[in-house]
Amino acid sequence: MTDPTGGDLLADSLINQGVSTIFGIPGVQLDAAADALQSRTDQVDFICARNEQATTYMADGYARSTGEVGVAMVVPGPGVLNALSGVATGYSANSPMLLIAGQIDSKAIGRGLGALHELPDQTGILERLTKWTGTARSADEIPGLVREAFVQLRSGRPRPVAIEVPPDVLAATSRAAAAELVAAAPLVPDxxxxxxxxxxxxxxxxxxxxxxxxxxxxxxxxxxxxxxxxxxxxxxxxxxxxxxxxxxxxxxxxxxxxxxxxxxxxxxxxxxxxxxxxxxxxxxxxxxxxxxxxxxxxxxxxxxxxxxxxxxxxxxxxxxxxxxxxxxxxxxRESEFARVRSWLAEQFDDIAPQREYLSTIRAALPDDGVFVSEFTQVGYAASACYPAYRPRTYIGPGYQGTLGYGFATALGVKAADPSRAVVSVNGDGGFSWTLQELSTAKRYGLGLVTIVFHDGFYGNVRRIQKNRYGARYFASDLTNPDYGVLADAFGIRSAQAFTPQELAGVLADAIPANEPILINVPVGEFPSPWHLIHEGVPRPAPLAPGSHLIQRAGV
The missing domain is CATH 3.40.50.1220 (TPP-binding domain)
Structure with a gap:
């Protein structure tokens, strides 16, 4: 029997930990790992993204919606750097994620020879953004590193970890055995x-x-x-x-x-x-x-x-x-609770337009449906008042505040359980950062309902420029695609809704269909929600009624 390669040991060690899905993009430093995964497609799915940034966002969504470890795999250098926004987001949200990072040849690490994708200190970069990082210097070390990674992931506070594996280590053979299952080790109280x-x-x-x-x-x-x-x-x-x-x-x-x-x-x-x-x-x-x-x-x-x-x-x-x-x-204490609920209702009246859209989405989603928020005006309001009925059915960006994370994160949620209804709420600013992953949704049949609230601006930047800087606008307007044409280009369905009532009708069809759909919701100016999110922010002056609605052309 042929001795396993480092790639084989990596794949089998991950499978033994219960890993069934990996989000990644192959490349020359990962060839031996990709070959090992190719022969194990009956045990582990590999979802190939269109940008490394999306691999870690998807791994984060997978992890937070299931509680299981989300795994991403990328090449070194620019691949790792692209993936780090997702790692940082997962770190801020306590997400159990594993990044498998390629490296340059083991003998060249740290020598500054200008190898393809070399970074001055990739290991140090990863150590500063993860709970733990390990580097394999031989194929024999891979099972032990995978085991330690899962010890870190399954004990204490869950946060991303990373394993670096050079290409020569992945290609080398070894007589080591794959890592066995690591059990969770929760901290027992005194x-x-x-x-x-x-x-x-x-x-x-x-x-x-x-x-x-x-x-x-x-x-x-x-x-x-x-x-x-x-x-x-x-x-x-x-x-x-x-x-x-x-x-x-x-x-x-x-x-x-x-x-x-x-x-x-x-x-x-x-x-x-x-x-x-x-x-x-x-x-x-x-x-x-x-x-x-x-x-x-x-x-x-x-x-x-x-x-x-x-x-x-x-x-x-x-x-x-x-x-x-x-x-x-x-x-x-029911009288006290009633008083507080009355007070909350009064506060939420300030963001009635956003709440109407949120109520529409909540009514359309089943109890276990997942709402993935984003940094957009409706998303900001959701952070204050979206009602979640089950654990792991509301996903936000954590303190990292990562604009553009939401769509790809929602794809990871959907990949974790394709039968589960998932709605991704985006603004036109953030959505553009990962819109190429519409290709991923189409390729893997991920029936994600993607809503883009489209106002033509970086809305929060625009509000600040209006309120603090005398409406001296700078770099806050956007040139957007025709979202229907964009969806057609990727071969997925599209729809448009100008009101919460129209959105309700679209969702009533889109959620049961369980196929990728891009929904464009043109909107105007929403009231500021910031006094509800950050204490001490003044309550804003009310906007003109209906200022958030855009008239349908020809009506």
Whole structure:
């Protein structure tokens, strides 16, 4: 029997970890890996993108919608650099991603010989943008590096990792065995800390729970709901934690509600969240003490000041707390919740045009349908108020704020489960960054519903220039394609909608059809949502009614 190559060991080690899909673009430094994957197409799908940037966006979407590891594979140098925006986005959103990065020949690394795709310090670049990076210097090392990568991915805080594999290492043979399955190793909470936290929660009259992406990462929704119901405590979800509790549940709120609840809260339990403001300070709790639970030890320290900090997996900690708390008799807080919901409704009236579009999309999607947001006016509003009914059904860009990430990320979500309804919401600015991936949607039959809200501007840049700089506009207008012609060029369906009602009709057909479709929604100026996203931003002056609507030509 022929000894396996490094490419064989890489492929088999990934398959043994449960990897069934890889997003990538082949190239000369990856030839041996590509050849190994070619002979294993019955075990792993390879989705070939049209730009390396899209490979990591798709891997991110795959990872965040499933909780499984999303894998991307690219050539070194420019391939890695193109892929890094997706890695940085995944890092900000705690996404379990693995980047397989090509390298130059192992004997040339670090010598500055000007090899094809050589970077001065590719390893150092990756180390600064990942949780862990390893480089294979021989084929024998590949299984161990894959194993360590999955140890990192399946323990502590999930974040991207990377493995570099030079072409000579991939082509070399070895007698090593492929890496075996690495089991998850969640952090077990300290029993005394659980008792202390439970006692504090039971003593509180008006506790409040704030949850982030760590609750989703650990699949802690059932335990979260049990604890919240036992305590009669509202659950406030950050954007990364959206969907941890069904938005229709009586205890479910988005993070904007913190402004209404904190005046009366006497204890805050913050789980799986960085719990810092955009200004780098602890979230304002109006003096209420805080209990922190996080799998990332660094997120338990300064600038946070906690009464108690638990370095633990969110699911294990919440389950233990729920068991310790039991089923105490709690006074109903329904009148308080009703007051907060009334206040929220008043705030959301400021963005009624965006909310009408969001309500249309929410009504069209099934409960488990996935909404992938983007940096566009409707997307900004979604970050404040889109209601998610299931875990992992709302995906945003994290703190990286990556314009243009959304469409390719949504393709990764769709590739993870082609039977699941997925809607990608884009602006005409961000969509143009990865629109070539319409080819990927067509080639692999990814029935993604892609909506482009088309106003002809970088809308937020334009608003700032209008409001702060006396309408001295600069480089904020766009020249866009005819979206119907663009869709035709890639062989996919297209549609156009000028109102939320028209969009509802299009979605009623598009979602069940489960085939790629590009929907153009021409819009005018939307009201600013920023006072709802960043505390302290002044409430904007209202726009003229209907300013967000564009009249259909000939009507």
């Amino acid at each position: 029993e005394q800390q659980i008792r202390d936290a439970a006692a504090r929660l039971l003593a509180a009259k008006r506790p409040m729970i704030v949850v982030g992406g760590g609750v989703l990462a650990s699949n802690a929704s059932v335990a979260l709901q049990a604890l919240a119901e036992a305590l009669e405590a509202p659950v406030l979800m950050t954007e990364n934690g959206r969907g941890a509790l069904d938005a229709r549940h009586r205890l479910s709120f988005d993070s904007l509600a913190l402004r209404a609840f904190r005046g009366d809260a006497d204890l805050v339990l913050a789980v799986g969240t960085r719990f810092v403001s955009t200004f780098g300070t602890q979230v304002d709790t109006n003096g209420a003490p805080v209990i922190l639970i996080n799998a990332e030890e660094a997120d338990l320290g300064a600038p946070r000041a906690s009464a108690l900090s638990l370095h633990a997996d969110a699911r294990l900690a919440l389950s233990a707390l729920a068991a310790e708390v039991g089923s105490p008799a709690q006074e109903s």
